[in-house]
């Protein structure tokens with residue numbers, strides 16, 4: 001049974017979707033006026049992992065993520081750059097999609113854009129006015145917070161203790177307090193200002209407020225109640241609180257059965273944010289580091305906890321990933337180079353069997369992930385398994401009868417890491433080999449071909465021959481040459497194993 005920490009209940013609850021076997025999940029997307037930073041990426045990566053785990057657990061998940069492509073920030077940027085808001089939004093929407101894919105985040109099933117769903121938002125605003133939860137003032141429409149007595153239930157706030165929660169400014173810079181019936185009220189529709197994108201509505205030309213977008217789009221694509229609504233913890237108030245008020249006031253039913261909020265990514269214990277200027281763009285970080293390493297770093301911390309980002313932690317994550325890749329590489333190599341004459345494998349650890357170890361790691365992984373997506377615990381299970389396998393295997397020699405077992409070790413690690421969104425399947429080695437290895441093979445092993453993988457084989461053969469003849473000069477020249485190009489050589493009872501990727 002999966003248990004999810006629900007922000008509204010302030011406790012972990014058993015996860016029971018509204019429709020058996022199906023999960024409808026909505027995660028607030030970005031406002032597209034800039035490239036995303038690794039803080040934003042953390043939230044999206046966390047929810048991508050939640051989705052992957054639900055799918056792995058057998059649920060049919062529909063994942064919806066909006067793009068906020070009309071907003072004050074987009075308009076300001078467009079004005080600064082002398083471009084249209086639509087141009088700015090299109091550029092950064094495309095960049096966002098490319099960045100997410102580069103970070104190993106799956107595309108959502110549906111990615112609605114606010115500007116393409118205006119009719120839906122107008123309908124929702126009309127319903128709110130009809131039901132007495134919203135009112136119009138000179139082309140603006142405000143949600144009346146006090147008309148929804150449960151306001152504050154998500155973020156655990158009391159209406160009477162909130163003051164002017166939603167200060168908004170008019171084009172002339174003056175406060176809107178005089179127009180609203182209550183300072184707590186917030187805009188669901190904004191009258192057009194000169195030079196801004198706007199749409200025809202029953203209240204004249206205007207554009208939607210930010211919160212109404214998510215209420216309208218999630219209802220349209222998932223129906224209500226949603227099973228899971230997610231976002232970063234900074235969105236719980238006011239954004240999600242307002243979404244709840246609008247959606248529940250309009251339909252009289254629960255908006256989302258579970259609310260999940262991710263912790264903030266921090267630098268020097270301070271939230272990473274565009275306004276503080278302490279941000280690293282995801283695309284810049286991925287120029288310097290493998291996306292899998294960044295993701296490994298994120299998976300080492302529970303999604304609700306703050307995550308301190310540093311170069312040191314990234315390096316450590318790289319080393320951990322390297323250890324896993326080495327194990328997979330080793331299993332892969334042993335399974336594809338069985339010694340025809342090897343006797344049946346006898347584990348070095350008493351009681352070890354491949355079947356049991358593989359079954360245990362699956363169970364331990366699932367137990368951690370079931371507990372509110374504890375990815376750190378899940379990684380712990382995988383590393384524990386790798387340690388156990390390495391200890392049991394020792395320096396044994398493996399024969400044809402062991403191939404399936406070795407493959408099962410390799411495959412379970414690849415499968416479980418895949419659930420965390422980290423692809424550790426052995427790379428097609430030839431693709432990654434550097435071209436210089438061909439020159440080395442020509443020089444030291446008399447190789448005459450062009451192919452890098454064949455060159456490596458020729459070098460290993462030359463080294464084995466040289467060692468048999470005790471010609472250490474040649475044997476060392478091969479080893480040093482390969483190491484100099486970034487290869488590692490490990491001598492095993494089944495021959496020399498060379499790896500390049502880890």
Ligand code: AMP
Pocket residue numbers: 028029030031038039040041042043231232233234235262263264265266271272273
């Ligand atoms: P925004 O474009 O500012 O609405 O942010 C998009 C998403 O990134 C939201 O879910 C935010 O909660 C999330 N986010 C923003 N800053 C951080 C951060 N430092 N750490 C984690 N998530 C963040």
Ligand code: ZN
Pocket residue numbers: 027028029214239243
């Ligand atoms: Zn939202």
